[in-house]
Amino acid sequence: MLKEKRKFLLALDGSDQSTAAVDYMAAMLPSRGTEIVLFNVLSQIPEALWDLMKNPDYEDWAAKMGNMEKENLRLLKNFMDQSSKKFVDAGFSEDAIDIRIQNRVVGLARDIVAETKKGYTALAIGRTGTGKHTGLLLGSIASKILGAMAKESICLVVGKPDPREILVAMDGSPGAMKAVDFVANLFGGTSKEIVLFHAMRHLAFPFMDTGDASPMKEIEEMLWSEDQEVMEQVFEDAKARLFKAGFQTAQVRTKIIKGVNSRAASLIGKVKTNVYGTLVVGRTGVSQVDEFNIGRVSNKVVHHAENMAVWIIA
Numbered sequence: 001m002l003k004e005k006r007k008f009l010l011a012l013d014g015s016d017q018s019t020a021a022v023d024y025m026a027a028m029l030p031s032r033g034t035e036i037v038l039f040n041v042l043s044q045i046p047e048a049l050w051d052l053m054k055n056p057d058y059e060d061w062a063a064k065m066g067n068m069e070k071e072n073l074r075l076l077k078n079f080m081d082q083s084s085k086k087f088v089d090a091g092f093s094e095d096a097i098d099i100r101i102q103n104r105v106v107g108l109a110r111d112i113v114a115e116t117k118k119g120y121t122a123l124a125i126g127r128t129g130t131g132k133h134t135g136l137l138l139g140s141i142a143s144k145i146l147g148a149m150a151k152e153s154i155c156l157v158v159g160k161p162d163p164r165e166i167l168v169a170m171d172g173s174p175g176a177m178k179a180v181d182f183v184a185n186l187f188g189g190t191s192k193e194i195v196l197f198h199a200m201r202h203l204a205f206p207f208m209d210t211g212d213a214s215p216m217k218e219i220e221e222m223l224w225s226e227d228q229e230v231m232e233q234v235f236e237d238a239k240a241r242l243f244k245a246g247f248q249t250a251q252v253r254t255k256i257i258k259g260v261n262s263r264a265a266s267l268i269g270k271v272k273t274n275v276y277g278t279l280v281v282g283r284t285g286v287s288q289v290d291e292f293n294i295g296r297v298s299n300k301v302v303h304h305a306e307n308m309a310v311w312i313i314a
Contacts, residue, residue: 006033006034007036007120008025008034008035008036008120008121008122009037009039009112009116009120010039011041011115011124011145012080014076017127018079020159020161021124021157022083023160024163025087025124025155025157026087026089026090026092027090027163028278029186030186030187030189031087031090031092031093031096036087036092036096036097037098038083038084038097038098038099038100039100039112039115041102041112042101042102042103076101080099081099084099109141109148110144112125113148113149121153121186123145123152123153123154123155124157125141125154126156126158127142127156142156146312149314151314152314153314154311154312155309155310155311156309156312157309158306158307158308159306159307160307161307162276163309164192164193164276165193165195165276166183166193166195166276166278166279167195168194168280169197169280169282170197170235171198174282175281176234176282177237177241177282178282178314179311180196180238180241182313183242183280184244184247185245188247189245189247193252194242194247194251195253195276196252196254196255197254198231198235198256198257200224200256200258200260202259239254277308280311280313281313282313283313
């Protein structure tokens with residue numbers, strides 16, 4: 001369960017996706033009892049390059065590089081100030097917002113991960129930043145951070161998510177119930193609407209000679225029936241936790257769909273076709289494997305998400 005005092009780390013780089021992450025978090029997070037840290041790891045000109053530029057032949061280049069570094073810092077400070085103002089405009093106290101710009105120590109990703117160890121509720125970061133390359137589904141920095149954060153929660157913002165309804169992926173695992181507890185503690189008492197969502201997969205086991213899967217239909221229906229009985233109890237437990245946190249009955253709905261080929265695709269499709277701009281998933285599900293930091297479904301979701309914020313709860 002979360003502590004009463006909440007503290008979120010927003011790793012920003014001045015990119016369009018960072019702007020979208022700020023807009024989403026300012027609209028999404030409850031202002032009361034929430035602290036925000038706007039964080040940037042500044043990439044300065046390497047000392048080795050400055051040493052090279054001490055050569056008289058490089059004096060002009062040294063001056064140009066120094067001016068570029070100063071201008072970059074000016075633009076970054078302006079971006080951070082604008083980001084802070086968005087939170088103030090959303091109802092946050094100025095005292096609850098902290099801007100931190102630090103020089104790179106080890107590397108961008110590792111420095112951000114090191115900061116997350118200092119007692120934050122979650123990290124928020126855009127999926128791609130200023131180093132975006134066409135064709136890459138997950139930005140290199142975000143990918144490194146996601147892989148390194150085994151015990152911390154993270155919100156990956158993709159595109160421009162709608163901050164209204166929240167879809168919580170449910171599968172009966174402890175990880176899914178952690179996601180419910182996170183939502184309950186963060187949004188309890190607000191007007192947010194919650195959908196507890198579960199998808200049942202096809203067995204997809206056709207006979208090799210004919211390709212006919214119909215003989216499996218009876219077994220599939222039996223398994224779905226058993227799964228539904230289990231999930232109905234899971235939903236009741238989840239709703240009880242949400243109601244205890246301050247949600248009203250009308251704010252919480254449940255949804256089960258059958259016969260999907262991919263749970264990840266069903267989650268993404270549900271967000272695309274509705275107003276669920278926020279998807280909350282447990283880091284691992286019922287098929288938890290200790291060697292992996294993120295479950296298979298969660299991993300697929302963050303790579304293929306569009307215009308959604310994916311919260312991965314540790």
